[in-house]
Amino acid sequence: GAVVSQHPSRVICKSGTSVKIECRSLDFQATTMFWYRQFPKQSLMLMATSNEGSKATYEQGVEKDKFLINHASLTLSTLTVTSAHPEDSSFYICSARGNAGGTEAFFGQGTRLTVV
């Protein structure tokens, strides 16, 4: 199947700093990527939908100025957590679907963010 690569897999940052997470589709073009957040023992909650070449669509309750999403190419989307706080500590995971048809979504490895 298609491969989605997400980096870093784990990051620890100080409160108030920013962290960038990259999501790459390695062998297909992803016109749309989704960013999810997963708190311990909870489900995946959609944060935003990233569309190549246009602004991301954020879910209700997700601050777009805090979670900056850039989808500058068909193979790369980035999520930047700005001015991170301990409550932002979570597992962030992206998924992508190619533009060649098919409904299966492919997930990145996820990023464990810990804000201290």
Add this chain to the structure above:
Amino acid sequence: GENVEQHPSTLSVQEGDSAVIKCTYSDSASNYFPWYKQELGKRPQLIIDIRSNVGEKKDQRIAVTLNKTAKHFSLHITETQPEDSAVYFCAVQRNYGQNFVFGPGTRLSVLP
């Protein structure tokens, strides 16, 4: 918006027994229903999926059944093995290209 419920939240079975997890959804226009398996700290892995024009699909020990009228679908795992232990999520999609709405998950433990 779509609301997906999943039961049970935890399930323990003896090795070799069957496990059944059920999900219900609210949007009758939803038409794609995948099941994901997630091991601790790892990405979700698609294990089986079903479209709205099919009532049942089977892949070796795993099967999914869909009742569109009642708006529920179920995951069936037969002859469970310890390596089946994980968290299982159902998901629902309305249209191609749209995001998935995930159920809250079921933690399955297969006891040797």
